[in-house]
Amino acid sequence: xxxxxxxxxxxxxxxxxxxxxxxxxxxxxxxxxxxxxxxxxxxxxxxxxxxxxxxxxxxxxxxxxxxxxxxxxxxxxxxxxxxxxxxxxxxxxxxxxxxxxxxxxxxxxxxxxxxxxxxxxxxxxxxxxxxxxxxxxxxxxxxxxxxxxxxxxxxxxxxxxxxxxxxxxxxxxxxxxxxxxxxxxxxxxxxxxxxxxxxxxxxxxxxxxxxxxxxxxxxxxxxxxxxxxxxxxxxxxxxxxxxxxxxxxxxxxxxxxxxxxxxxxxxxxxxxxxxxxxxxxxxxxxxxxxxxxxxxxxxxxxxxxxx
Amino acid sequence: xxxxxxxxxxxxxxxxxxxxxxxxxxxxxxxxxxxxxxxxxxxxxxxxxxxxxxxxxxxxxxxxxxxxxxxxxxxxxxxxxxxxxxxxxxxxxxxxxxxxxxxxxxxxxxxxxxxxxxxxxxxxxxxxxxxxxxxxxxxxxxxxxxxxxxxxxxxxxxxxxxxxxxxxxxxxxxxxxxxxxxxxxxxxxxxxxxxxxxxxxxxxxxxxxxxxxxxxxxxxxxxxxxxxxxxxxxxxxxxxxxxxxxxxxxxxxxxxxxxxxxxxxxxxxxxxxxx
Numbered sequence: 001x002x003x004x005x006x007x008x009x010x011x012x013x014x015x016x017x018x019x020x021x022x023x024x025x026x027x028x029x030x031x032x033x034x035x036x037x038x039x040x041x042x043x044x045x046x047x048x049x050x051x052x053x054x055x056x057x058x059x060x061x062x063x064x065x066x067x068x069x070x071x072x073x074x075x076x077x078x079x080x081x082x083x084x085x086x087x088x089x090x091x092x093x094x095x096x097x098x099x100x101x102x103x104x105x106x107x108x109x110x111x112x113x114x115x116x117x118x119x120x121x122x123x124x125x126x127x128x129x130x131x132x133x134x135x136x137x138x139x140x141x142x143x144x145x146x147x148x149x150x151x152x153x154x155x156x157x158x159x160x161x162x163x164x165x166x167x168x169x170x171x172x173x174x175x176x177x178x179x180x181x182x183x184x185x186x187x188x189x190x191x192x193x194x195x196x197x198x199x200x201x202x203x204x205x206x207x208x209x210x211x212x213x214x215x216x217x218x219x220x221x222x223x224x225x226x227x228x229x230x231x232x233x234x235x236x237x238x239x240x241x242x243x244x245x246x247x248x249x250x251x252x253x254x255x256x257x258x259x260x261x262x263x264x265x266x267x268x269x270x271x272x273x274x275x276x277x278x279x280x281x282x283x284x285x286x287x288x289x290x291x292x293x294x295x296x297x298x299x300x301x302x303x304x305x306x307x
Numbered sequence: 308x309x310x311x312x313x314x315x316x317x318x319x320x321x322x323x324x325x326x327x328x329x330x331x332x333x334x335x336x337x338x339x340x341x342x343x344x345x346x347x348x349x350x351x352x353x354x355x356x357x358x359x360x361x362x363x364x365x366x367x368x369x370x371x372x373x374x375x376x377x378x379x380x381x382x383x384x385x386x387x388x389x390x391x392x393x394x395x396x397x398x399x400x401x402x403x404x405x406x407x408x409x410x411x412x413x414x415x416x417x418x419x420x421x422x423x424x425x426x427x428x429x430x431x432x433x434x435x436x437x438x439x440x441x442x443x444x445x446x447x448x449x450x451x452x453x454x455x456x457x458x459x460x461x462x463x464x465x466x467x468x469x470x471x472x473x474x475x476x477x478x479x480x481x482x483x484x485x486x487x488x489x490x491x492x493x494x495x496x497x498x499x500x501x502x503x504x505x506x507x508x509x510x511x512x513x514x515x516x517x518x519x520x521x522x523x524x525x526x527x528x529x530x531x532x533x534x535x536x537x538x539x540x541x542x543x544x545x546x547x548x549x550x551x552x553x554x555x556x557x558x559x560x561x562x563x564x565x566x567x568x569x570x571x572x573x574x575x576x577x578x579x580x581x582x
Contacts, residue, residue, distance in 0.1 A: 060464065060468075063468045064467065064468065065464050065467045065468050080469075081468045081469055081470075082469070083464065083465050083468035083469060085462060085464045085465060088461070088462050088465075090461055090462075091335075091336050091337075091338060091460075093335050093336055093508075093509070093512050094336045094460065094461070094518055094521075095512065095515045095516050095517055095518060095520070095521055096461070096517075096518065097516060097517065100517055100518070101461070104454075104457065104458045104461055104465065105454070105458045105465065105466065105469040105470075105471055106454075106469070129516070149469070155468065
């Protein structure tokens with residue numbers, strides 16, 4: 001057992017968001033269900049999982065954009081959130097400069113505005129029109145806007161999409177620094193199962209429910225980790241794990257013992273025991289080949305491949 | 308030489324254009340043109356109800372507009388049909404029901420054309436007070452709601468997450484639309500109200516670098532269209548409502564011409580008949 005060793009004592013008063021058995025249902029289908037999750041001050045929680053796993057839905061539920069149809073979501077009183085959504089479609093008929101975007105939800109003085117833009121590396125674009133930005137530049141502008149608010153909780157839904165590789169590391173570094181500097185909590189979403197920040201305190205793997213969770217900190221001290229990540233850029237951790245159940249193409253779930261159920265939320269009796277069969281790493285090397293995890297065959301198989 | 312009725316028409320039209328400018332920007336940004344049209348068409352049902360129940364015309368039109376807005380919100384939540392199809396159904400059925408009801412009331416004689424296309428030259432001092440009073444209310448509400456409205460137009464999710472209550476802003480915006488349409492009906496008529504919302508805003512787009520600037524410029528362009536249209540209407544003896552819309556359209560077309568952008572924005576005038 002590698003997990004649950006590094007988590008520091010946390011006080012209740014440091015809790016920013018706590019979700020207990022939360023779920024969202026749409027048109028008779030559970031998008032995500034049975035989510036237990038808490039984010040404390042100074043903590044980075046990363047959600048990973050394949051497309052359609054309910055990562056964005058879970059994040060929106062955590063910050064109150066979506067109301068939970070089941071379970072409980074508690075937010076600290078007066079919680080100040082900075083949010084970078086996954087998708088944003090601005091109608092081109094609205095003239096919007098980066099400067100104006102930065103002041104979208106609150107007043108902001110010029111010094112703080114420029115400081116945030118400098119942090120994300122686009123101070124020169126302050127007067128550019130938002131619709132003329134490239135995908136990566138736009139993403140940086142959104143991140144700058146969220147951090148300039150000086151939030152208690154930063155929610156970043158795939159914040160580095162469209163950003164080039166070098167920029168990606170720099171932005172992760174920035175996110176790390178923000179946590180250190182301001183002590184805010186961070187909820188980070190990544191679709192890439194194998195590119196998760198090393199500084200993440202808790203990684204939660206979603207696939208319509210919480211498949212598993214663990215702390216990369218502990219992983220990083222293991223020999224397995226060094227063997228696996230010796231040749232990957234610093235700051236990017238690979239979180240590898242296997243599952244005790246298989247999502248069939250029709251949405252049903254096949255469990256380790258061979259039984260098949262409609263869902264795999266915790267109360268159906270088939271959920272895995274993290275302590276017992278946790279997060280051991282397999283000896284595959286990382287030389288950019290296509291290695292499937294042999295022992296977990298999710299229907300979204302591609303999501304689990306090494307690029 | 309300004310005749311008295313013409314001066315009243317100018318005053319009413321200018322008051323309306325000042326209001327529809329900023330509101331129209333949101334209609335364009337939020338892609339609510341068809342929504343505006345639907346609310347406008349429902350105004351005829353309001354007219355019919357006002358005649359039947361003998362209640363104030365403005366109150367009746369406003370009430371129907373609000374009811375249709377709420378009905379639309381409700382139907383959209385059920386997601387059985389696309390918003391587009393729902394709008395089409397509500398738009399034309401309210402218009403048709405209004406027309407049928409008016410036909411049944413053989414005891415009233417109303418000038419249907421005046422309701423459909425406006426009769427700005429028949430504006431009374433009371434109407435002017437209403438337009439300016441109502442317009443001020445709408446503009447004041449927009450100023451107060453400005454940040455949540457802009458934020459939720461860019462991203463409702465961000466606005467919600469960061470505590471700006473976009474749902475409330477959206478609802479209030481619909482009420483403002485209903486109010487403006489009720490006020491505007493007499494000026495440009497049911498069929499042409501949306502033109503006064505959309506065309507000045509679309510014209511202002513090219514000369515604007517911030518949403519605030521675009522809102523102000525839309526008002527200015529709307530005022531120019533009203534003045535130009537009314538003078539054109541007087542000169543060529545054309546109906547006033549359509550003339551205003553034609554003037555607005557001419558400004559829009561001019562705004563598309565390459566290189567002429569600056570001149571126009573700085574107050575180039577228009578005569579209603581030029582094309």
